[in-house]
Amino acid sequence: MDQRLRYLFLFFLIGFLAVIIKLFYWQIIENKRLSDLAIKQYYTSKEIPAERGKIYTQDNFPLVMNKENHLLYANPQELKIPPEQLVTILKTILPELKPPSQLSDRKLMWVPLVKNLDSSTKKSIEDLKIAGLGFESMDKRYYPEASMAAHLLGFVGEDSEGKEKGYFGLEGYYDNELKGKAGIKYYEKDALGRPIPLSEQLEEKPIEGRNLFLNLDREVQFAIEYRLKKGLEKYGASSGLVIVMNPKNGAILGMASFPSYDPEKYYLFDQELYRNPAISFDFEPGSIFKVLVMAAGIDSGRIKPDEVCGRCEGPRKIGEYTIKTWNDKYFPGSTMTDILVHSDNVGMVYVVEKLGKERFYDYLDRFGFGRKTGIDLQGEISPKLRDKEDWREIDLATASFGQGIAATPIQILAAVSAIANGGNLYQPQVVKSIVEEKKTITLKPVKVGKPISETTVKIITQMMVEAVEKGEAKWAKPKGYVIAGKTGTAQIPIAGHYDPEKTIASFIGFAPANDPKFAMLVTLREPKTSPWGSETAAPLWFEIAKDIFRLWKIKAG
Amino acid sequence: MKKLLAILIMVILLQAVFLSKEVAYGESAYRLEREIMSLKKENQSLEILIASKTSLSSLLTKAEELGMDPVLTIAKNNETVAFNR
Numbered sequence: 001m002d003q004r005l006r007y008l009f010l011f012f013l014i015g016f017l018a019v020i021i022k023l024f025y026w027q028i029i030e031n032k033r034l035s036d037l038a039i040k041q042y043y044t045s046k047e048i049p050a051e052r053g054k055i056y057t058q059d060n061f062p063l064v065m066n067k068e069n070h071l072l073y074a075n076p077q078e079l080k081i082p083p084e085q086l087v088t089i090l091k092t093i094l095p096e097l098k099p100p101s102q103l104s105d106r107k108l109m110w111v112p113l114v115k116n117l118d119s120s121t122k123k124s125i126e127d128l129k130i131a132g133l134g135f136e137s138m139d140k141r142y143y144p145e146a147s148m149a150a151h152l153l154g155f156v157g158e159d160s161e162g163k164e165k166g167y168f169g170l171e172g173y174y175d176n177e178l179k180g181k182a183g184i185k186y187y188e189k190d191a192l193g194r195p196i197p198l199s200e201q202l203e204e205k206p207i208e209g210r211n212l213f214l215n216l217d218r219e220v221q222f223a224i225e226y227r228l229k230k231g232l233e234k235y236g237a238s239s240g241l242v243i244v245m246n247p248k249n250g251a252i253l254g255m256a257s258f259p260s261y262d263p264e265k266y267y268l269f270d271q272e273l274y275r276n277p278a279i280s281f282d283f284e285p286g287s288i289f290k291v292l293v294m295a296a297g298i299d300s301g302r303i304k305p306d307e308v309c310g311r312c313e314g315p316r317k318i319g320e321y322t323i324k325t326w327n328d329k330y331f332p333g334s335t336m337t338d339i340l341v342h343s344d345n346v347g348m349v350y351v352v353e354k355l356g357k358e359r360f361y362d363y364l365d366r367f368g369f370g371r372k373t374g375i376d377l378q379g380e381i382s383p384k385l386r387d388k389e390d391w392r393e394i395d396l397a398t399a400s401f402g403q404g405i406a407a408t409p410i411q412i413l414a415a416v417s418a419i420a421n422g423g424n425l426y427q428p429q430v431v432k433s434i435v436e437e438k439k440t441i442t443l444k445p446v447k448v449g450k451p452i453s454e455t456t457v458k459i460i461t462q463m464m465v466e467a468v469e470k471g472e473a474k475w476a477k478p479k480g481y482v483i484a485g486k487t488g489t490a491q492i493p494i495a496g497h498y499d500p501e502k503t504i505a506s507f508i509g510f511a512p513a514n515d516p517k518f519a520m521l522v523t524l525r526e527p528k529t530s531p532w533g534s535e536t537a538a539p540l541w542f543e544i545a546k547d548i549f550r551l552w553k554i555k556a557g
Numbered sequence: 558m559k560k561l562l563a564i565l566i567m568v569i570l571l572q573a574v575f576l577s578k579e580v581a582y583g584e585s586a587y588r589l590e591r592e593i594m595s596l597k598k599e600n601q602s603l604e605i606l607i608a609s610k611t612s613l614s615s616l617l618t619k620a621e622e623l624g625m626d627p628v629l630t631i632a633k634n635n636e637t638v639a640f641n642r
Contacts (some may be wrong), residue, residue, distance in 0.1 A: 062608050068598060144608035222613045463617070 042311065044189040047449035050141060050180030051357070053172060053209030055153065057218040058253075058432070064153060064171075067142035070117040070135045072125060075109050076102075079132035086130065093124050116140065147262045149221055151276035152255045152430065154378060155263035168211060168274050170430060171263075172378030177434055189444050210436040215251035215429060220244055225256045225548040228522075231540040232258055236528030237505075241277050242544065243409060247417035247519040248288055249445035250426030252375070253429070273380055282383040282406040283523070286490025287326075287343045288508040289402030291464055292415055294340060296363035297351045299456040305513075309334045309347045318394050323349055326489065340467045343487065345401040352400035360396060361388050366451035367415040368406055368425055374446070375428040381408060404491060408523055412508065415451075417519040419460050420484070420510035423452045465513050473507065473538030478546050480556025484516075485509020487533035492526075502526045505533035507541040510550075518548060 020327040026034060029501055030556045040270070055064040061085035072094075079086060083103040090097050094114055102111045117125075122135055141156050154169025166175035183206030193351040203528035219470055222240040232240050241257035257277045261269035275281065323347050331338060339347030364370065370385035383406040386395065398404035410428055427446035434441045446483045452460075464484035473487050491498035505527050520541060527536040609615060 061611070062604070065605060065608060066601065067605055068601065142605060144605070144612040146612075218613065355609055371620070 014225065025100055039088050042188050043186045045184050045186045048183035048185055048203075048206045049139070050182050050206035051208045052141070052156065052164065052180065052554050053137050053174075053178040053211045055178075055212045055214065055217045057214055057221070059218055060213070060220050060339065061144075063140045063143070063145055063149065063214070063216070063218070065144065066139040068119060069115070069140040070119070070122045070137050071115040072113045072117055072122075073134050073136065074103060074111045074113055074465055075134060076104070076106050076111060076134045077109055077132075081130070086132075089128060089130065090125070093121060093128075141264060143264055145218070145222075147260055147264075148218075148225060149216065149255065149259045150263050151278070152216070152252075152377065153263055155274075157266065166378075169276060169377050170214075173376050174210075174212060174431070174434075178212070181207040183207075183415070208437065210434050212431050213433045213435060215246070215253060215432045217244075217253045217551075218256075219551050220254040220506050220548060221256065222328055223551065224254045224544055225258075227540060227544045227547065228256050228258055231522075231524065231536075231543075233307075234395055234529070235505075235524055235536040235540075237524035237536070238526045239277065240522070240524040241409060242522050242540075243278050243413050244518050244520045244544075244548070245413055245417055245428060247420035247426075247516050250383060250414065250417070250428045251432070252428055252430045253518060255430075276377060278409045279373075279375060279377055279380040280408070282381065282408050283504055284405065284410050284490045284493060285402040285407055286410065286488035286504065286506060287402055288486050288488035288506050288521075289405070289407075289417065290340060290348050290400070290488075291460060291486050291508075292363075292367055293348060293352055293360070293400050293420060294336060295452050295456055295460045295461065296360060296367075297355045298336070299452040300359050300363070301354060302354045302356070302359065305336050305459050306431070307336055309336075309339060309344075309350045311350050312339070312344060312347045314346070314399070316395050318349070319392075321394050321397075323397055327454065337463045337466050340463045340486065341470045343401075343467075344469070345517075348400035349397045352396055357388070357391050360399070361391070363451065364405075366409060366425070366449060367418065368448060368451075369405075369415070373408075373410050373414050373428050374448075375410055376430050376443075379532040380410070381412070383407060402488060409523060413519060413521045416508050416521075418451055419457055419464070420516040420519045421457075422454050423448045423450050423457045425451055429436040429449070461513055464509065468509065472532070472534035473542075476539035476542045478542055478549070478556075481511060481545070481549065481554075482513040482557075483511040483542075483545065484513040485511075485538075487538050489531060489533045501531075503531040505531065505535075505537040506538040507533055511545055512554060517552060517554060520544065 044402055051066055054062050054066070057063050074086070076083070083099065086103070087097065087099045090113070095100070097114060100110055100111055100113070105111075117135075125133065143153075152169050154167055154171035154173075156164055156166050156171055159165040161260060164179060166172045166178060171178065184204045196207075224244060225355040228242050229427065231237070239257070239259060243252070244254035245252055253275075255278050259273060261273040266274065298305060309332075310336045312330060314330050323345055325524075326343060330343075330346065332345055334342065334344060336347075336351070338344070339351070364385060370382065372380050372382040395404055403443050414425060414428055425448045427448055429443060429445065431443055433443060461484050464486055465482055468474065468483050468485045471487060473485075477483060486508055488508070490504045492502045492504060493499075502527050504523060506521065506523045508519075508521045510516040522537045522541040522544070524537050524540070530536055551557075
């Protein structure tokens with residue numbers, strides 16, 4: 001009997017010990033995991049999306065906003081009418097509806113039908129009172145000025161996880177600032193997984209995206225887009241761009257390029273169009289580059305403004321190459337100003353030879369070539385400068401008139417703006433301030449360097465004024481205004497040589513020359529009516545300048 | 558015994574009052590939250606409406622509908638001529 005009692009005691013003891021060990025395992029060792037599991041069973045969470053920041057122009061007009069959009073879905077389990085009948089009814093409001101095959105599957109509870117519905121369409125569908133239909137709402141980007149400044153803005157798409165993400169332009173560059181941080185709400189849920197309204201609720205509030213206030217002048221932007229569109233038609237160019245900058249601080253006042261795309265329906269356009277030609281494409285600038293080479297020559301003291309060109313009497317032979325002027329006319333005894341006025345390639349070779357390779361390279365660096373400008377837009381590139389030791393005599397000669405050297409339009413404009421502002425190179429800036437709920441961050445102008453002296457600036461400005469007054473484009477210049485500028489016609493390199501037919505026509509300048517309010521670059525690719533910058537890009541530049549004079553009430557004289 | 562019963566009834570009544578207040582509070586909090594959301598949405602729609610009505614592209618369309626020539630479409634906007642008159 002004792003023996004049996006002992007066995008029974010041992011049996012219970014082992015049993016209790018097993019229970020205690022298991023309890024120890026659950027309560028001590030697995031405590032964290034099981035608690036988390038329990039919380040997951042009691043609680044449900046819901047993400048509270050953060051509103052993406054808006055983008056405003058200089059006059060506080062919203063260029064990019066958020067608009068509520070709706071996704072229509074069906075719950076086949078709750079549908080009281082046959083799917084075919086549902087489709088027929090819905091097609092009266094949504095004629096383009098393509099019913100998914102899953103609509104007939106009674107096991108499913110959620111079948112998406114149409115997305116991107118506006119509120120009025122949603123209301124029309126709700127008024128039909130069809131059981132088994134529901135909506136999911138989400139914010140989507142809305143552009144009150146339609147596709148204005150599309151390249152500058154970029155667009156909002158989705159990342160690999162299906163979350164909103166900004167691409168290109170401002171949306172890409174400032175994605176972290178714009179997107180904010182989503183919040184989260186925890187509810188206790190019932191056995192069916194529904195939130196219990198009076199239960200304990202934990203809420204992590206969303207942090208709304210920051211708003212961007214731009215330097216962009218909406219009226220100027222509208223004018224340049226309007227003029228550029230007309231200009232492309234008028235001159236039969238395949239593409240074109242205009243950039244307007246405040247030379248005194250690098251603020252981007254306007255930036256347009258065509259062909260463009262609609263950021264709201266970006267997915268309908270060729271992906272090549274997403275890249276902003278002003279910052280993402282390079283080109284050989286042609287004669288507009290001459291003002292920078294001349295500025296370098298004068299600033300270095302190697303040439304004087306009234307110096308007479310000693311080798312301008314005819315074509316120049318350099319190695320196996322012959323360098324001619326654009327119209328094969330030659331002006332022996334030209335001064336440096338005459339060289340710019342006549343856009344004389346041979347004269348520019350004289351300038352660069354006096355400047356020398358070392359100094360020329362040094363000035364290219366000072367003007368910011370070979371590196372990105374640092375503009376606050378996603379997608380900027382910088383063509384690489386040839387290494388100093390690789391420059392041959394012919395490379396130096398052709399670079400003096402802007403061929404055989406590549407730059408982006410924004411690099412060229414930033415460099416020429418240094419002539420307009422007393423010799424300072426500024427980083428181009430699109431955003432003026434970043435505003436969040438209780439804080440405003442104002443972005444100050446960034447001075448990158450001082451490539452040339454004020455004395456040089458005065459001399460070059462005067463030369464550029466004469467280039468406008470006496471140059472090939474003088475016929476188009478608005479009367480009474482003093483404008484400093486330079487035309488350019490660059491050939492397009494293809495497979496190791498230049499296309500004999502196609503050109504890139506440009507005009508760069510600033511106005512009023514004595515107190516510049518804006519610097520502007522106009523570039524037209526492959527104009528058909530005339531290949532010359534003086535007959536295409538220059539008149540377009542002057543047309544836009546007239547608009548700006550009127551908008552900003554800049555008087556002649 | 559009677560005292561105990563009275564205390565029990567009082568406790569039950571108190572709990573009922575407390576719960577009803579909490580329900581009312583919860584309901585009004587929920588209602589307020591919904592109202593805030595709907596006002597936010599309304600505000601957003603109004604902002605969009607104002608922005609689309611005052612956008613330069615819609616103003617240009619409107620001006621053209623009314624038969625006006627926007628300044629941008631006038632080929633010669635030579636201010637000096639006007640000043641000379």
